[in-house]
Amino acid sequence: MGSAAMATTTxxxxxxxxxxxxxxETVEEPVETLTLHFDAGIEPATTVTITDQDGEEFAVQDENVEGDDFIVELEEPLPSGDYNVFWQALGADGHGTEGEFNFSVDAPEEEAVEEDEVTEDDAVEEEAIEDAVEEDDAVEENVSETADEDTSDNNTGLIVGIVAGIVVLGAVVFLITRRNRS
Incomplete structure (x- = not known):
């Protein structure tokens, strides 16, 4: 009697x-991406839910399966706080599993600049831009008056207007460039 050996896949x-x-783990910088490494293959139907200590859920921008890794990109970085990650996986074997883990973020808070806060340089630059616009308006008014008085076909008024516009545009570009450097 012989025995038949059967290959079985487990x-x-x-x-x-x-x-x-x-x-x-406690992470010392805002978290933008989570990576879950599974001990066996998973299918794209795998999902995660990320909540903070108050139960607020954080939006996921993208989820990808790369081999045995499930990569989760968040819409916004997670700020300081305690987080729970609940995962549900569909294994390559067709069986579903689930679990959870926790981590904390202890990132330094970035100093927010309030919109109402205007520095002295900003005020000077805004005033210079306003002056340039007023000067441009005065030149245009002068050109308009001159054009009304002058009935000849010369283009002096047009040229003066274009030159004045270029000067104002140059001043604005200069001020914006200077502002961005500081």
Missing amino acids: YAHSYVDESIPADG
């Missing part, structure tokens, strides 16, 4: 065995 269910950020 599949393991897919579970997260590593993540970035890691379970329990």
Whole structure:
């Protein structure tokens, strides 16, 4: 009597065995991307839900399966706080699994500049732009009056207007460039 050997394929269910950020880790910069590494293949139907300590859910911009990794790109970086990641995976074997892990973000807060706050340089630049616009308006008015008085076919008024416009445009570009450097 012989024995017949049959080859059987065994599949393991897919579970997260590593993540970035890691379970329990405190990250010192805002988190923009999560990576979940699974111990077996997963399908694109895998999903994650990210919530903070108040249960607020954070929007995911993109999710991709790359080998055994599930890459999650967030719409906005996660600010300082405690986070829970709940995942549901569809394994390559067709079985669903789920789990969760936690991490914290302890990132330095960026100093926000209030819109109402105007520096002295900004005020000077705004005043210079206003003066240039007023000068341009005065030149245009003068050109208009001159054109009304002058009935000949010369283009002096047009040329003066174009030159004045170029001067004003140059002043505005100069001031904006100077502002961006400081």
